[in-house]
Amino acid sequence: MTIDQNVVAAFTPTGKLRASINLGNPILANRNPQTGEPFGVSVDLARAFAKHLGVELELVVFDAAGNSVQAVSEERADFGFFAIDPARGETIAFTAPYVLIEGFYLVRDDSPVRTNADVDRAQNRVAVGKGSAYDLFLTRELKAAQIVRAPTSPAVVRTFIDQQLEVAAGVKQQLEADAREIAGLRLLDERFMVIRQAMGVPKTRGPAAADALARFVEDMKASGFVAHALARHRINGASVAPSVH
Template sequence: MPFIRRLMAPFALALLLYAPLHSAHADLDKLKHDGILKVAVYKDFAPFSAQDSGIDIDLARALAEKLGLRLSLLPFDAGEDLGDDLRNMVWKGHYLGYGPADVLMHVPVDPRLMDGARKVKIFAPYYHENVRLVRDVRKIPTYDGVDSLAGKKVGVEKVSISAMVMLGEQDGKFRDNVKIYPTAVEALEKLKAGELDAVLANRSEIESVIRQDPNFALSEATFQRLPRQGWVVGMAVKNDNVELAKALQAATNDLAASGQLAQIFARHGVTLARP
């Protein structure tokens, strides 16, 4: 999934350099003249953006409305690291001619990454994500830590932080019972179908699929290599596009204050966790 590569390869951002400066108002004025806000979203990234639906898409639509603009979505496949995505979708454009957008959704709001991403401005944190364990209470009635998973079938998404920590925990103690799926959603559907005992995944993914089913319970996942504090996501624009960043930040603040942001998340079964 896109965000995992952000966690596992942050130093690629150090390759980004400063962009030439121009009028801070130029890009926003052009957007208002054209009447369109181009927003880049990740493909196959449920519940945030998949098959033209998701939290990030609804949020992009609400932001465009706040700015009095029409929304134009630019769905794209995640690159090898965040540096690729920022280059292709924010400050330069893909060499095949796709992009850049005016704003990229779901960007890590992390001081270390922001210091390295000098051609972009990362701002407007709107969600605090973390990894959770969801278990079938009929098979695992109580969860008292990772040892409760001994002998249990646990699903994870391939190339994810969940897979990394689950496979490596206690020198691979649980490896033989870890089941790997193309996406977390597929693992969660297998859990609902009774083919798994538990799934380790992002809280947003779990909530969007489980939908408060009483047969399943969420627990805080404490693993040796898992960052317990989680991570925060926001947006990115070109570094010199200051006025657009200010306008989007103000619009995001308004959506949060009015409760509309929480409603967008709730529409997809996810509880809004503000940074």
């Protein structure tokens, strides 16, 4: 498949393809404890996209979603992996989602909060990862409860415990893992949102670049690449997003 060199140029103003990688979402990226190297579904996709364009890849790694988004918005990275959100969409052109992830609430065993409807009460403080998809969504949706922002998504439950908050919100798998480590916690029975994880490029790079990235994502879903990456990294609870026809 021939790649338009104008598109390649749009993605590589520094000569390399800089991928913004967010380690704050363990479903998509983690760091190898031995080597320090990032790995995961988003890293696999970044490498595949660099190969697709025929260019050298540089990983720009962040610990929080907000910082990862900002890097792309400010063009310190050429593309990234984000939950689709209207606020982010002001500066970033998103593809269709490649993975769907569930967001859940976590509370203490003795909490009076039993259902999602119980969360939005004036007496409740909800811990979220600063700048995460949950932060953006719940900032719009919660009318009475107070939002308390942890520095990163993996720090949400620690913030919830340390500040004796009423609710923690985050990726289901991260909350389940934390609940296994800390006694006396439980997840509510239903998700409060589905996070649509997509790839994105600065809108300033033009519609041809956005279209090329969108086509790449559809090819990766249709070929089974995304499904194989989820399986290879033993990710449970995330599903491949439907193809866009």
